[in-house]
Amino acid sequence: MNAPSVGERMITVGRLHGAFGVRGEVKLESYTDPPRAIARYQPWVLRNGRGEEQVCTGARVRAGSKGLIATLPGITDRDAAERLRGVEIQVPRSALPPLPPGQYYWVDLEGLRVVNTAGVLFGTVAYLFNNGANDVMVVQGERERMIPFARPEYVRDVDLHAGCITVEWDADF
Template identity: 35%
Template structure:
């Protein structure tokens, strides 16, 4: 996820890869470890970057197939309609998300945070997040360099969403 994926009040959850079959189903890549998470949402919002269209769709059916989801959305009824939404970003409204535990954050809340060292020196801004399996990695773009920081308690000392800032311990290799 990077800065271009963040929309106010919406959270990116996946991407339309391509049509599936002739009836308008969509093959979707999802950004959640649980493929059935999408069943929690009755509506998905698709953003077609090429056409500049952002539209809400009601979810009719979801199937898991070969590491992707096959999703049927109301109003997309044939392959041609599905093709028009290929490569679109998929969002849910922030109000539809479950509450988080203390110390948990959505990627969209981390992207754009100003990053400072424990000594108060400005390091840069979080511009991207990579999921590696064990820990996420934050890409920080600063005025002089870009660095990658592991999202662990050893490195990330404080996240303050109200002030839109993060305090980090800079590893010795930087």
């Protein structure tokens, strides 16, 4: 994969949590499934809280006793690793592999309109999260709704081309 092109949609796939040891390794939180798959999506774009970005190619990831540990080119001591605390790891959306029909990346659902089977517009998907029991869509419109992303019980149809998700959900709930 090459460096992302200007204007390409970037996806946050992980976060760095500061130094691990004294040789420049960093603690890594991965949002990929499985977590070690984050190493496949390189180069990474490292984005700090000020919005500054740098491309990182050749990162190595290994399992530690309490999570993932990354070794980044050019980071050779604890101080340099500690400066990476809170940095997001992003990759272009095009780097993610295609999914089978009926499966979706959460990022592809964000921004879609949500209507119920009666045609009532609830708003748009702001984000999704997992509450431990199931995935949940947060829909923002005239008010915020949290709708379980459970097919076919609540989510009846996802039409990416039309930009719409149809749900079985009472408008008063």
